[in-house]
Amino acid sequence: MRSYGHFCSVARALDVVGDRWTLLIVRELLLQGPCRFTDLKDGLPGVASNLLSERLKELEDSGLVSRDAAQPPVATNLYGLTATGRALEPVIQALGLWGVQFSMEKRTDDAFRGQWLTYPVAWFLQDSRPDEPAMTVQIIADDEPVTLHVGGGHIHTERGTVPDPAVTLRGEPDKVLGFLAGFIDLKKARAAGVEVDGPARLLTRITPKAQHSMLQALTLD
Amino acid sequence: MRSYGHFCSVARALDVVGDRWTLLIVRELLLQGPCRFTDLKDGLPGVASNLLSERLKELEDSGLVSRDAAQPPVATNLYGLTATGRALEPVIQALGLWGVQFSMEKRTDDAFRGQWLTYPVAWFLQDSRPDEPAMTVQIIADDEPVTLHVGGGHIHTERGTVPDPAVTLRGEPDKVLGFLAGFIDLKKARAAGVEVDGPARLLTRITPKAQHSMLQALTLD
């Protein structure tokens, strides 16, 4: 990217990561960990392959991304973040927190990937009944399966399915997230097409963290 | 800006502030407070006036910036941040902290403005001898005058000169900042063209905050 030419650390940071797609590539590498070109491309719907290739080269030159040959059986490269790249997590988080206020606007054609549910859950939600036995919640949003491990006060997420979840949620991503975060109640969620398999009351132990009161001011129509 | 089309709050945030110059405009409005078009343009060396005009319009539409007519005598508009815009400060700060590692690279033709010194001072430096009487330090970097008010454990900065400072520092911005932050000692600073008027030992009460140890690993050649 063309340098802003300012002696200012904010401008210098943007000289490195200010290009289109760059911070979203870092987001995907943070969420997915070291992964292949194709995995990155799938996690960045809409990116042109030449752009992704070019950005990865620039990020490698800047020392934010490492490129390693995978184990011999598979002939592919694995892209991962260096320590410098991982140090961008506070930037991604600050952007993500600020961006929540725009996340509930209805946009019918937005793409969705399961791993994108990870951050809002980690940032905003908690297990409010840590003494109850751990449970797993299966979420299927836009056919993207995500598993929530709830217990001990925390919620851990991962992609994929799990054999016998305590509860299963299916629906559109914004509705599922809105329900989990408490923007809409069970009745409205069901009206919006969210299906709940299993005892819905188990889900009441998932609550927003208090410090993000901004979230609770949001409404979902 | 063209939307990324991702149902992800990071992407939604970048849909709003991901355009070139946008976050630097927010930086200037945070640093300068409500100000005129010309003040913004001066604080953003290199920006084309049509770009600045266009961005301000977009920021106004997004609800980040307010445009108010100034007091009758002067016929001009004042641009300021709304609460939504000010909420970007954590993003700017995270970027600025991450960008420090690139800030000491020598770039001879970088522009400099006094207000850009405000953030590094506020983020990294402290008054390590709060019990001593307050003092003012005058900095003249690239002909941009900045005043440091040091006392009570804190350092407050403002643009402009002050009548009788305890110490005056003159030199190139990176050298002055490097000296203040402790990357280079007085001898090296003088060798690099920094002039100190007044008792230099008074400056030893300005020290880096402990939590930003990253800073101290940096070296300035």
Add this chain to the structure above:
DNA sequence: CCGGATCCCCAGGGATACTG
């Protein structure tokens, strides 16, 4: 099928000139 490279087209950015 994976990991890109190449090509073409167009929107957006940069520089400059101009106007109320």
Add this chain to the structure above:
DNA sequence: CAGTATCCCTGGGGATCCGG
């Protein structure tokens, strides 16, 4: 002073193609 208008050109988007 505070923008607007214009032109040019780079850089991004999209599709396709190619070597392994």
